[in-house]
Amino acid sequence: MPWLRHLHLSLGDHPVSPVVAYNFHEALQLRSVVxxxxxxxxxxxxxxQLxxxxxxxxxxxxxxxxxxxTSSNLLHCALSIIFESYEEGDPCDIALPRLESLTLKDGNSKWAxxxxxxxxxxxxxxxxxxxxESFL
Incomplete structure (x- = not known):
């Protein structure tokens, strides 16, 4: 896969992880993932490198x-976040020095x-x- 530039991967709706993880370290041209x-x-x-x-x-x-x-080279980022009913640790500062576009979506509307x-x-x-709108 040395010429792969974009990867779109979806692994079903079942929370059990597969035994073998997918490894794309040899995709040296990879710049974009979904x-x-x-x-x-x-x-x-x-x-x-993304x-x-x-x-x-x-x-x-x-x-x-x-x-x-990914923070050093990331230019575009879109996150659809699933919120849970409990707090997960302290807030973090996320530095993305080169990021030009950011999209934040609520992956579920179950929690505020x-x-x-x-x-x-x-x-x-x-x-x-x-x-x-749910973030406002």
Missing amino acids: LEKFAPSNVELPWA TSMTLSDVYRSEYLRLLRQ PTQQLRDVFIVPALRSLRIS
């Missing part, structure tokens, strides 16, 4: 882990995101921000 459902926790990617990442229906623990790994999304996105290069 990961849905349980894909983010079951895939190994060259995270630092410039565009979409995470659909992910929990806070997942997006925090992945944003830390205004009480859950306490993380601070530090995005000095941001040009475009799209957020769901």
